[in-house]
Amino acid sequence: DGGITQSPKYLFRKEGQNVTLSCEQNLNHDAMYWYRQDPGQGLRLIYYSQIVNDFQKGDIAEGYSVSREKKESFPLTVTSAQKNPTAFYLCASGSGSNQPQHFGDGTRLSIL
Amino acid sequence: GESVGLHLPTLSVQEGDNSIINCAYSNSASDYFIWYKQESGKGPQFIIDIRSNMDKRQGQRVTVLLNKTVKHLSLQIAATQPGDSAVYFCAENRGYNKLIFGAGTRLAVHP
Numbered sequence: 446d447g448g449i450t451q452s453p454k455y456l457f458r459k460e461g462q463n464v465t466l467s468c469e470q471n472l473n474h475d476a477m478y479w480y481r482q483d484p485g486q487g488l489r490l491i492y493y494s495q496i497v498n499d500f501q502k503g504d505i506a507e508g509y510s511v512s513r514e515k516k517e518s519f520p521l522t523v524t525s526a527q528k529n530p531t532a533f534y535l536c537a538s539g540s541g542s543n544q545p546q547h548f549g550d551g552t553r554l555s556i557l
Numbered sequence: 558g559e560s561v562g563l564h565l566p567t568l569s570v571q572e573g574d575n576s577i578i579n580c581a582y583s584n585s586a587s588d589y590f591i592w593y594k595q596e597s598g599k600g601p602q603f604i605i606d607i608r609s610n611m612d613k614r615q616g617q618r619v620t621v622l623l624n625k626t627v628k629h630l631s632l633q634i635a636a637t638q639p640g641d642s643a644v645y646f647c648a649e650n651r652g653y654n655k656l657i658f659g660a661g662t663r664l665a666v667h668p
Binding site: 535551 | 654
C-alpha cells in the first residue's frame with residue numbers, strides 16, 4: 446500500500462539526549478513536512494522540504510533538525526536544546542501546490 | 558448543541574442529523590483550503606479540499622462552503638454516523654503549500 450510510515454509509534458527521551466524520528470513515504474511526493482501537535486491544539490509546522498537536499502524552517506524549528514538525503518525519507522531529530530519536546534509528531538508529504546498533504550500516524554514523544 | 562470544552566470546541570449531534578463545522582481563516586490571500594479528520598492517536602485524514610475560485614464543493618456525504626468575503630469555511634456532513642466522531646481541522650495554504658491549521662472542532666455523534 447502507498448503511504449507514509451512513521452516510526453517508532455512511541456518514544457521516550459532522557460534529559461540531554463537527542464532522538465530521531467523516522468518518516469518514510471512511497472507516494473513519490475517531492476515535498477515532505479514535520480508538524481508538532483500538542484493536546485487539544487492544531488498542528489504547527491517544524492520543518493519542510495520541497496526537494497531532496499533542501500529544507501526550510503517552519504514556525505517552531507528551534508531545538509529540531511532534519512535532513513533530506515533521499516526523496517523517500519525525511520527524519521526529524523529532537524535535540525537536547527528542545528526544552529519541551531513532549532508532543533505528538535506528525536510527518537506529511539505532498540505532490541505540489543494546491544494538493545492535499547497526506548499524513549502518517551504519528552510518533553508520540555515523552556520525557557523520562 | 559455546541560459547547561466549549563477545556564481545549565476544543567465540541568459539536569454534539571444525534572446520529573442521522575446533519576453536522577456543520579465552521580472555521581474562520583486568517584489570510585485573505587490564501588487560495589486553497591482543506592478539511593481533515595483526525596481520530597484519536599492517528600494522523601489527520603484528508604476529507605475534501607476547495608480552491609479559492611470556488612464557493613462550494615461536494616463529496617460523498619460532505620460539502621465544503623467557502624465565503625471569501627468574511628473569510629469563513631464550513632464543512633457539512635450529511636446523515637452523521639458514529640464513525641464520523643473525531644476532531645476536524647481546517648487548513649489554509651499560505652504559499653509553497655505551507656498549511657496553517659485551525660485549532661480543531663470535536664464532533665461527538667450520539668445514538
